[in-house]
Amino acid sequence: MKPFPWTEAMGFGFGVLHLPPAQFWAMTPRELAAAIRAVRGPLNEPIGRAALDELMKRFPDRERTLS
Template sequence: MSAAAPAPAKEAGVAAFPWDEAMALCFGTLRLSPKDFWALSPRELAALASPLSRARGGGPSRARLGELLQLYPDRR
């Protein structure tokens, strides 16, 4: 028996690839098979993850909310 290979050392300033998060997204959320997951290119994986990782804008301003309430009142 041989010991497991040591984990590669991280380069200065470079984070390790988030495999756990990528697999959770692809297997859990997107329900990809392992075969399909491992066949993805890095660009394809990034495209699958991008809608879920984009920064979301803030809510509407108070003025815009007022405008929307005027246009779409809860009661008539």
């Protein structure tokens, strides 16, 4: 399990949300996560290798031709 990212959380709470320290420290991690999603939007997981392979098969890179 990864440790909680306190430096990033404090940076977002103080720097982006401009929360006073007492208000920031009164928040739960779940409340902070909701505030982050409200500002940044939902986070999407990166696609897995199988999905990437399928996309590469369906849409292969093509060599560019100079005109």
